[in-house]
Amino acid sequence: MENTGKVKYKNLFYKMLRIRMVEEEIAQRYSQKKMRCPTHLSIGQEAVAVAVGENLFATDFAVSSHRAHAHYLAKGGNLSALIAEIYGKATGCAGGYGGSMHLSDLTVGFVASTAIVANTVPLGVGLSFSQVLKKQNAITCIFIGDAAIEEGVFYESLNFAVLKKLPVLFICENNLYSVNTPLHLRQPIERPIFKLAHGIGAKAEQFDGNDIVSMFDTVSKVIKDLRNQGGPWFLEFHTYRYKVHCGPEDDLNYNARPKEEIDYWLARDPVSLLQSKLLELSFLSLKEIDSYKQKIQEEINKAFDFAENSLFPSINDKYKFQYIDNNLEWLHSVLNPQKEVYTIE
Amino acid sequence: MSNIKFINLVNAALKKAMQLDKSVLCYGLGMNDPTRIFGASEGLVEEFGEERVFDMPTSENAMTGVGIGLAINGFRPVFSHARLDFILLAMDQIINNAAKWNTMFAGAMSVPITIRLLVGRGWGQGPTHCQSLQANFAHIPGLKVVMPSFPEDVYGLLLSSIFDNNPVIFIEHRWLHNIVCDTNPYDFVPLGKARTVVNGSDITVVSMSYMTIEALHAIKFLQERGVNCDLIDLRTVKPIDWETIYKSINRTGKLLVLDTGFEFCSIASEIISKVSMDCFNNLNIAPRRLAMPDVSVPTSYILANSLYTYSENIASEICKMLKVDIDTQPLKNKRDNFPRDTPGDWFEGPF
Ligand SMILES: Cc1ncc(C[n+]2csc(CCOP(=O)(O)OP(=O)(O)O)c2C)c(N)n1
Ligand SMILES: [Mg+2]
Numbered sequence: 001m002e003n004t005g006k007v008k009y010k011n012l013f014y015k016m017l018r019i020r021m022v023e024e025e026i027a028q029r030y031s032q033k034k035m036r037c038p039t040h041l042s043i044g045q046e047a048v049a050v051a052v053g054e055n056l057f058a059t060d061f062a063v064s065s066h067r068a069h070a071h072y073l074a075k076g077g078n079l080s081a082l083i084a085e086i087y088g089k090a091t092g093c094a095g096g097y098g099g100s101m102h103l104s105d106l107t108v109g110f111v112a113s114t115a116i117v118a119n120t121v122p123l124g125v126g127l128s129f130s131q132v133l134k135k136q137n138a139i140t141c142i143f144i145g146d147a148a149i150e151e152g153v154f155y156e157s158l159n160f161a162v163l164k165k166l167p168v169l170f171i172c173e174n175n176l177y178s179v180n181t182p183l184h185l186r187q188p189i190e191r192p193i194f195k196l197a198h199g200i201g202a203k204a205e206q207f208d209g210n211d212i213v214s215m216f217d218t219v220s221k222v223i224k225d226l227r228n229q230g231g232p233w234f235l236e237f238h239t240y241r242y243k244v245h246c247g248p249e250d251d252l253n254y255n256a257r258p259k260e261e262i263d264y265w266l267a268r269d270p271v272s273l274l275q276s277k278l279l280e281l282s283f284l285s286l287k288e289i290d291s292y293k294q295k296i297q298e299e300i301n302k303a304f305d306f307a308e309n310s311l312f313p314s315i316n317d318k319y320k321f322q323y324i325d326n327n328l329e330w331l332h333s334v335l336n337p338q339k340e341v342y343t344i345e
Numbered sequence: 346m347s348n349i350k351f352i353n354l355v356n357a358a359l360k361k362a363m364q365l366d367k368s369v370l371c372y373g374l375g376m377n378d379p380t381r382i383f384g385a386s387e388g389l390v391e392e393f394g395e396e397r398v399f400d401m402p403t404s405e406n407a408m409t410g411v412g413i414g415l416a417i418n419g420f421r422p423v424f425s426h427a428r429l430d431f432i433l434l435a436m437d438q439i440i441n442n443a444a445k446w447n448t449m450f451a452g453a454m455s456v457p458i459t460i461r462l463l464v465g466r467g468w469g470q471g472p473t474h475c476q477s478l479q480a481n482f483a484h485i486p487g488l489k490v491v492m493p494s495f496p497e498d499v500y501g502l503l504l505s506s507i508f509d510n511n512p513v514i515f516i517e518h519r520w521l522h523n524i525v526c527d528t529n530p531y532d533f534v535p536l537g538k539a540r541t542v543v544n545g546s547d548i549t550v551v552s553m554s555y556m557t558i559e560a561l562h563a564i565k566f567l568q569e570r571g572v573n574c575d576l577i578d579l580r581t582v583k584p585i586d587w588e589t590i591y592k593s594i595n596r597t598g599k600l601l602v603l604d605t606g607f608e609f610c611s612i613a614s615e616i617i618s619k620v621s622m623d624c625f626n627n628l629n630i631a632p633r634r635l636a637m638p639d640v641s642v643p644t645s646y647i648l649a650n651s652l653y654t655y656s657e658n659i660a661s662e663i664c665k666m667l668k669v670d671i672d673t674q675p676l677k678n679k680r681d682n683f684p685r686d687t688p689g690d691w692f693e694g695p696f
Pocket of ligand 1: 066067115116117144145146147148175177178179245
């Protein structure tokens with residue numbers, strides 16, 4: 001790593017650390033039972049979100065799935081609105097109507113995450129198609145897990161993206177699990193996921209998703225290629241989640257997953273990996289890390305205070321978004337029945 | 346004007362929508378092929394170009410999601426299917442995304458997509474090319490469901506659907522496509538308003554889509570024999586125009602509902618249950634319904650024909666409810682002038 005990387009990697013470290021600390025705070029406070037919705041934490045997978053997010057502009061779009069906190073934050077999503085959303089408050093990023101699995105911050109292009117495996121995949125392809133039709137010169141990122149490629153809609157969507165050469169980036173975080181079902185019970189292990197995508201015609205690559213230093217520059221290049229009409233791209237990142245599938249608990253000790261596997265991945269923790277590299281190169285000091293932590297913790301405390309102090313949505317608003325109001329008076333006035341003529345060939 | 350057909354007016358509405366607003370897109374399988382989905386997309390690609398009018402892979406689920414993505418970023422896509430049955434592969438996108446989007450993100454984004462679905466019938470369509478599943482869609486909060494019956498309404502209803510800011514399921518019965526229009530068909534028609542087709546005080550008949558055509562034959566026949574029915578064509582199945590239905594029932598005290606769908610958990614069931622709850626005191630006999638029986642429709646026309654409701658069945662049912670004795674044989678004979686698995690001379694399959 002050259003010296004020029006110093007600022008860059010310190011920034012990446014700060015962002016990964018921030019996501020880690022947010023997730024840990026959620027985990028720690030979850031037992032207070034004020035965050036009353038299914039919550040899937042991204043601890044262990046922060047490097048992927050940051051590597052991608054760092055290469056995006058607010059005009060780029062992103063969509064994600066049930067495990068979306070990291071993607072939302074790395075795209076620049078508002079932290080207080082995220083916490084308030086998990087608390088079910090009116091100030092949440094989806095007004096309390098969404099919860100942890102339905103995040104959105106349109107001001108930064110994080111369009112949506114949803115709770116059905118793979119169902120934002122075609123929607124993301126549609127967003128990127130809309131960018132092309134509108135000549136918006138931007139890209140769309142679709143964050144998925146390793147289970148999403150087991151859903152049929154993934155293939156339909158990728159086929160269409162390849163057909164139309166869309167500026168869309170598929171980011172597949174392969175953490176080896178779909179809930180508690182390991183990959184080898186779901187897919188032939190000798191067939192890498194990224195090769196499937198390649199077979200359909202996307203440019204595809206795989207990365208060590210925990211070592212951001214090893215992959216960041218290539219990810220940047222891929223996104224540049226996307227901006228130069230080189231898409232679509234499919235990137236598979238090998239990574240690992242630390243917590244239970246859903247909720248704040250560690251399941252590292254209750255035999256849900258093999259011990260050797262856990263040990264292997266814990267030794268390759270993305271935040272620690274980058275931290276020790278930066279310390280080793282003297283790009284970063286322990287003191288600086290402490291000051292980062294302090295600063296982040298203050299931001300987090302503020303976000304939780306904001307959520308705690310916010311109001312719940314009014315119970316009278318439960319029907320509020322049933323339908324969008326619609327006034328078609330304009331249509332009525334432009335239709336002129338007497339003047340229309342229809343000719344049949 | 347007299348030779349304009351229902352399908353021509355679908356086509357005219359699509360054209361008009363695309364002229365009025367550049368954000369309107371039309372796509373579907375076979376959109377630009379020589380047959381133009383029975384003529385619905387005739388002339389569109391020539392006028393508006395391939396960016397706005399496009400064919401697609403046979404991927405109903407993904408292409409629904411693509412439409413939702415387009416809609417979120419400012420387009421008004423109209424997605425057409427030659428059969429309703431095909432959209433069943435896209436129920437995740439319709440129910441979990443399109444229908445929910447407005448609520449799920451507290452009104453931050455709208456999904457103004459229109460999904461055109463054609464219901465097949467006759468010529469051995471078989472169990473999976475003839476389903477009229479409006480009830481399935483109407484069951485879902487957030488969707489609107491529109492079912493035109495008359496050429497006079499289809500143009501206005503389709504335009505109102507396309508420019509509605511909510512996802513709209515627009516269901517066209519294939520047997521309506523050739524019906525000729527006899528008044529000016531270019532008027533505005535709002536969603537959520539039923540049409541009173543015939544006025545009468547003996548009984549209220551509520552109907553939708555192709556069943557309204559059968560009903561009209563029956564009701565005219567009965568009218569000539571002194572029985573006067575109120576015929577209400579729903580036009581929009583969701584939201585339903587309860588006011589028009591209630592007003593009629595409070596006058597007639599009797600209700601027959603006709604439905605193109607399967608009877609169990611149908612729109613007809615919903616209407617009867619609501620009316621029973623809200624107008625019980627004004628009903629003087631039990632409401633009835635005529636719909637498809639709770640069975641898959643076989644292919645052989647001998648089996649299939651007997652499952653459908655024809656005008657003579659409607660007339661007989663009304664007579665039974667009113668306890669009047671009218672011989673419906675003439676209606677039956679008239680219908681037997683052409684095969685019962687076709688709507689008339691114009692249709693000999695395959696779809
Ligand atoms: C269509 C569908 N099937 C099943 C589920 C239940 N479910 C929720 S998350 C999940 C696992 C998804 O695994 P993956 O995509 O690899 O993401 P990860 O949880 O590992 O991040 C499953 C099966 C669902 N939400 N949607
Ligand atoms: Mg997984």
